Amino acid sequence: MSEKIGGEVVPDSTRELDIDGELDLMVEDLDLWYGAKQALYGVSLPIAKNSVTALIGPSGCGKSTLLRTINRMNDLIPICKYEGKITKGDVVITDKGADLVELRKNIGMVFQRPNPFLKSIYDNVAYGVRLHHSPTREQLDQIVEKSLKRAAIWDEVADRLHDLGTSLSGGQQQRLCIARTIAIEPDVILMDEPCSALDPIATAAIEELILELKKDFTVVIVTHSMSQAARVSDYTGFMYLGRMVEFNKTEKIFSEPDQELTKRYITGRFG
Amino acid sequence: MKKDIDLLKKRNRRRRDVMEKVGSTGLALSGLIGLMFLSVLVWQIAIPTFIEGETGEVSPASEFIPVSEYILKWDHPTVDDNGDLIGDEVVLRLTWDDNGAERTHDVAITVTSERNLREDIVVNESGVSTDAVTVGKKTKFYVQSSLTVPVEIEQLTGPVPAADETGSPAVSSFVISADVDVLVSEGELVSHPFALVAWVVLLVSIVLLSYPVTPLLKGMESLIGRQRMLRFGSYGLGVLTLLAGAFSLEAYLGAACWVVSAVGMNRMLEGMERLRSQGRDITQFDRLKHSITNREGVLLWARMLLVFSALFIPLLVDIPFLTERYQDIFQPYASGIRSAFFGTIWVMGIAMVVSMPVSIGAAIYLEEYAAPTGMTKLIQALVTNLAGVPSIVFGMFGLAVFVKQGGIGMGLGPSILAAGFTMGVMAMPIIVLASQEALRSVPSSIRESAYGVGCTQWQVTRDHVLPSAMPGIMTGSILAMSRIMGEAAPLVVVGAAALVLFDPEPLAGITGGNLNFTVIPIQIYFWTSEPEHAWHSMAAAASISLILLLATMNSVAILLRQHFRKRLNP
Numbered sequence: 001m002s003e004k005i006g007g008e009v010v011p012d013s014t015r016e017l018d019i020d021g022e023l024d025l026m027v028e029d030l031d032l033w034y035g036a037k038q039a040l041y042g043v044s045l046p047i048a049k050n051s052v053t054a055l056i057g058p059s060g061c062g063k064s065t066l067l068r069t070i071n072r073m074n075d076l077i078p079i080c081k082y083e084g085k086i087t088k089g090d091v092v093i094t095d096k097g098a099d100l101v102e103l104r105k106n107i108g109m110v111f112q113r114p115n116p117f118l119k120s121i122y123d124n125v126a127y128g129v130r131l132h133h134s135p136t137r138e139q140l141d142q143i144v145e146k147s148l149k150r151a152a153i154w155d156e157v158a159d160r161l162h163d164l165g166t167s168l169s170g171g172q173q174q175r176l177c178i179a180r181t182i183a184i185e186p187d188v189i190l191m192d193e194p195c196s197a198l199d200p201i202a203t204a205a206i207e208e209l210i211l212e213l214k215k216d217f218t219v220v221i222v223t224h225s226m227s228q229a230a231r232v233s234d235y236t237g238f239m240y241l242g243r244m245v246e247f248n249k250t251e252k253i254f255s256e257p258d259q260e261l262t263k264r265y266i267t268g269r270f271g
Numbered sequence: 272m273k274k275d276i277d278l279l280k281k282r283n284r285r286r287r288d289v290m291e292k293v294g295s296t297g298l299a300l301s302g303l304i305g306l307m308f309l310s311v312l313v314w315q316i317a318i319p320t321f322i323e324g325e326t327g328e329v330s331p332a333s334e335f336i337p338v339s340e341y342i343l344k345w346d347h348p349t350v351d352d353n354g355d356l357i358g359d360e361v362v363l364r365l366t367w368d369d370n371g372a373e374r375t376h377d378v379a380i381t382v383t384s385e386r387n388l389r390e391d392i393v394v395n396e397s398g399v400s401t402d403a404v405t406v407g408k409k410t411k412f413y414v415q416s417s418l419t420v421p422v423e424i425e426q427l428t429g430p431v432p433a434a435d436e437t438g439s440p441a442v443s444s445f446v447i448s449a450d451v452d453v454l455v456s457e458g459e460l461v462s463h464p465f466a467l468v469a470w471v472v473l474l475v476s477i478v479l480l481s482y483p484v485t486p487l488l489k490g491m492e493s494l495i496g497r498q499r500m501l502r503f504g505s506y507g508l509g510v511l512t513l514l515a516g517a518f519s520l521e522a523y524l525g526a527a528c529w530v531v532s533a534v535g536m537n538r539m540l541e542g543m544e545r546l547r548s549q550g551r552d553i554t555q556f557d558r559l560k561h562s563i564t565n566r567e568g569v570l571l572w573a574r575m576l577l578v579f580s581a582l583f584i585p586l587l588v589d590i591p592f593l594t595e596r597y598q599d600i601f602q603p604y605a606s607g608i609r610s611a612f613f614g615t616i617w618v619m620g621i622a623m624v625v626s627m628p629v630s631i632g633a634a635i636y637l638e639e640y641a642a643p644t645g646m647t648k649l650i651q652a653l654v655t656n657l658a659g660v661p662s663i664v665f666g667m668f669g670l671a672v673f674v675k676q677g678g679i680g681m682g683l684g685p686s687i688l689a690a691g692f693t694m695g696v697m698a699m700p701i702i703v704l705a706s707q708e709a710l711r712s713v714p715s716s717i718r719e720s721a722y723g724v725g726c727t728q729w730q731v732t733r734d735h736v737l738p739s740a741m742p743g744i745m746t747g748s749i750l751a752m753s754r755i756m757g758e759a760a761p762l763v764v765v766g767a768a769a770l771v772l773f774d775p776e777p778l779a780g781i782t783g784g785n786l787n788f789t790v791i792p793i794q795i796y797f798w799t800s801e802p803e804h805a806w807h808s809m810a811a812a813a814s815i816s817l818i819l820l821l822a823t824m825n826s827v828a829i830l831l832r833q834h835f836r837k838r839l840n841p
Binding site: 071127128 | 545548549642643715716717718719720721722723724725726727730734735738739
């Protein structure tokens with residue numbers, strides 16, 4: 001089935017969702033409305049363990065909305081309603097009674113704009129750890145150091161751990177946010193255009209970091225930059241007007257996409 | 272074409288210049304009006320004091336009040352602890368007219384170092400009661416006359432009494448200018464040595480932390496590694512100051528000085544150590560200052576302490592008008608606003624304790640928790656309207672709910688407690704609205720980031736939203752407080768008294784006791800309605816005191832706001 005909207009032939013959300021390896025998260029038939037406006041139409045997405053899944057598509061296609069539904073950040077928006085099912089192992093994330101604290105501990109998120117807490121660099125990382133575990137002073141010091149090292153920012157902040165997190169540069173702040181997220185040892189890290197506010201050098205640093213993080217975490221990244229998706233991801237989903245138009249291995253999507261729409265998007269002829 | 276543009280530019284420039292001039296003239300004018308306003312108040316005080324001022328005569332105040340009082344006070348003892356004379360003996364000669372015959376009487380005065388020792392001289396038809404009196408230094412005593420004719424006082428020998436340079440004793444009138452003799456008074460150490468040194472150390476460390484000087488920094492460098500010694504030494508001195516000062520106010524302040532300067536110095540040394548470990552020059556002031564101030568804002572503590580000491584120094588220095596004298600119905604110039612001053616402080620304190628937690632809690636609930644139902648909207652509308660209700664209506668509310676007994680009344684009577692509650696209720700809507708505005712302006716990214724690491728809603732509010740909203744909440748609360756500080760109308764309804772000759776009892780509404788109280792605005796209101804001119808100058812003096820009190824509160828608000836802002840975006 002397909003619809004014709006705004007001069008483009010938009011197919012229904014794809015059903016071809018093959019991944020290699022172990023499944024970590026599964027989004028099934030997700031419909032989502034902001035008030036009366038429908039933002040997602042029957043979207044499904046499998047997310048493989050210890051891989052990077054990229055979501056691409058033009059602005060307003062629902063990439064960020066889909067991402068924010070995975071850790072139920074959309075619950076903060078009162079007019080947002082959804083139907084469908086997201087599961088992580090045995091846990092149904094979309095259940096009304098789901099434990100949101102536990103969920104967000106397991107599924108960390110890095111936002112579009114770096115938003116460190118108004119606390120010191122040390123406390124930015126330590127805050128979440130203190131929240132979920134009760135570490136001793138030494139353990140905490142170790143966790144903070146390890147997380148900052150894994151986020152490749154330790155060398156730059158080691159001598160000013162007690163400065164405010166907001167006193168860092170944009171790229172450093174974003175890496176600090178990543179350190180904050182990995183400090184609480186989540187299984188999945190969601191990244192919502194983490195490089196959109198950064199310069200090319202900081203972007204390169206973060207991309208390198210994402211490839212490094214893949215070893216321990218499952219990463220889902222929303223990006224506007226197709227080259228970035230091609231560089232860092234293993235799987236790519238192309239979304240358009242709330243539909244998951246195509247999902248496949250990244251090299252497949254970028255070399256021989258199934259859909260005409262995908263092809264035209266990645267070659268830059270529309271969107 | 273080009274000409275036209277040039278013309279346009281010229282015209283624009285001219286208009287800009289005119290606007291600039293209008294703006295600055297307006298500023299200058301408003302400043303001038305403010306100055307005029309102040310000078311009118313000062314003039315009000317000055318006229319009767321200096322032009323119609325007392326001449327050194329004791330005269331009966333009126334036919335109906337036979338006894339008139341003449342107040343004297345010596346600052347320094349004339350005898351030492353063994354009773355031996357230091358310098359000249361003080362002898363007063365009283366002269367009056369006894370049915371055509373002139374009568375004189377000499378009285379010898381011994382001033383001892385013991386304070387509050389008082390013995391009065393009484394003049395009546397049969398003469399003077401005594402030939403010699405013994406009084407303490409800095410203690411007022413009275414020459415009381417029940418004659419219908421004036422009595423002249425002349426000092427024959429000895430040092431002149433306080434507040435007098437002409438040789439004749441003056442009626443002690445209110446003195447707003449503080450005699451800054453807290454620390455050293457004519458070579459005599461008034462303050463405790465430890466506390467004195469603590470103040471000096473604090474001053475030096477503030478100067479050092481604010482404006483580091485290279486030679487001093489080089490000197491301090493040698494202290495790196497001895498932070499512990501410095502810290503514990505200072506804490507020890509603080510404890511010593513407390514013990515030696517016998518837990519007086521001054522001892523507390525002194526101990527606080529020790530601790531603050533120790534922490535400041537410690538931070539400074541840490542910063543120097545850090546600079547040195549990075550191989551940088553320790554005289555890089557900006558980095559050094561940053562390394563000191565970024566964490567806890569030690570400088571701010573110091574500044575706060577200074578402001579608070581500015582609040583305390585008047586108490587130490589004794590501004591008799593503010594903190595010592597009650598109203599004296601016979602002698603305007605011997606009057607003060609002590610009871611009104613303490614009344615204001617108590618009413619403010621109770622209002623703050625009552626209103627701030629409730630209002631901030633309500634704002635948090637309305638902004639963060641309440642679902643946007645019709646009920647919430649109704650409450651919101653009611654709160655907004657409540658902020659515009661005339662203050663006298665709040666007075667009626669207080670009268671019905673807090674003052675009266677029976678029905679919904681709590682029966683606290685016209686007491687400080689009822690007044691504080693009424694003022695608190697009046698401040699609530701203002702604080703709620705200001706806090707809501709502050710909470711609303713917290714960017715959603717802060718909430719998202721906190722939810723993102725798995726915070727519960729209360730954790731998000733407590734750890735992230737509230738700290739960022741704090742500057743707005745603080746400013747709003749303190750502005751609300753300073754607004755109700757100047758309110759007289761509701762308290763007239765609640766029942767503030769015109770004349771209170773004792774310190775108010777804050778809990779009298781519950782525990783029983785004397786309910787009467789008054790506040791500065793009420794005092795001003797009643798004084799301006801007195802017929803005598805002298806009372807009007809007292810009202811002016813009270814107005815200036817109220818303005819100073821408000822200015823102090825507002826500057827604390829500004830400091831707090833700056834502190835929180837700095838923490839948010841350094």
